[in-house]
Amino acid sequence: KSAVGEVSKWLEEMIKAAGEAAKVGGTGGSEKIGDADNNKGAVADASSVNGIANGIKGIVDAAGKAFGKDGALAGVAAAAENDDKKDAGKLFAGKNGGAGAADAIGKAAAAVTAVSGEQILKAIVDAAGAAANQAGKKAADAKNPIAAAIGTADDGAEFKDDMKKSDNIAAAIVLRGVAKDGKFAVANADDNKASVKSAV
Known part of the structure; x- marks a missing residue:
C-alpha cells in the first residue's frame, strides 16, 4: 500500500471522528465553556457527552496510527488521587442543593491548572467506549469523567476515589x-458564576 494511501486513510478516520464529535456538541463554542447557573446546574445530554x-478517542486513535504509536497518549x-480536590464535585449538582461556592470553584480551578492538555485528553479517551461509562452518575458515585459530566438531578456532593484525580476532574469539566x-x-452569587468562567 502506498504512503499516500495510508495518509489518506488516516486523514479520513480523523475527519470522520472530528465530524462525529462536532455533530453532538453543544452550541455557543468557547463562550459556553464555564456556563453556570445560580444554585442549580443542568445535567448534560448523555448522547452528546x-x-x-468517542469522537476525541477516534481522533487520538487515528493520530496514533498516523505516527506509528500504539496509542498516541x-x-x-x-494524575494521582488528591483528597484536596474532592469539593470540585459540587459544581456538578443537578438540582438546588449543595452547589459549588468559592472554595469548590477554587478546587476545580486548581485541578485544571495542575494537569496538561495531554493528561485531560487521556482521561477522556480512557473513559470513552466502555458501556459502563455511558450513564450519568451523581458526583459521589461517578467513577470516571463521562459519568460525572453527564451527572444526575441530585444535590452537589464531593467526588470520591478516581474522580479526585485532577485529570479526571478537568476532563469532566x-x-x-x-x-x-x-x-x-x-452558590447564588454572580461573582461565583464569573469565577467558574475564569477557572475553566
Whole structure:
C-alpha cells in the first residue's frame, strides 16, 4: 500500500471522528465553556457527552496510527488521587442543593491548572467506549469523567476515589462544558458564576 494511501486513510478516520464529535456538541463554542447557573446546574445530554468523548478517542486513535504509536497518549502519566480536590464535585449538582461556592470553584480551578492538555485528553479517551461509562452518575458515585459530566438531578456532593484525580476532574469539566445542555452549579452569587468562567 502506498504512503499516500495510508495518509489518506488516516486523514479520513480523523475527519470522520472530528465530524462525529462536532455533530453532538453543544452550541455557543468557547463562550459556553464555564456556563453556570445560580444554585442549580443542568445535567448534560448523555448522547452528546458520549459522542464527544468517542469522537476525541477516534481522533487520538487515528493520530496514533498516523505516527506509528500504539496509542498516541500511551506514555502520558495519569494524575494521582488528591483528597484536596474532592469539593470540585459540587459544581456538578443537578438540582438546588449543595452547589459549588468559592472554595469548590477554587478546587476545580486548581485541578485544571495542575494537569496538561495531554493528561485531560487521556482521561477522556480512557473513559470513552466502555458501556459502563455511558450513564450519568451523581458526583459521589461517578467513577470516571463521562459519568460525572453527564451527572444526575441530585444535590452537589464531593467526588470520591478516581474522580479526585485532577485529570479526571478537568476532563469532566471539559465534557460538561461543551456538551449539549450541560451547566455547572454555583452558590447564588454572580461573582461565583464569573469565577467558574475564569477557572475553566
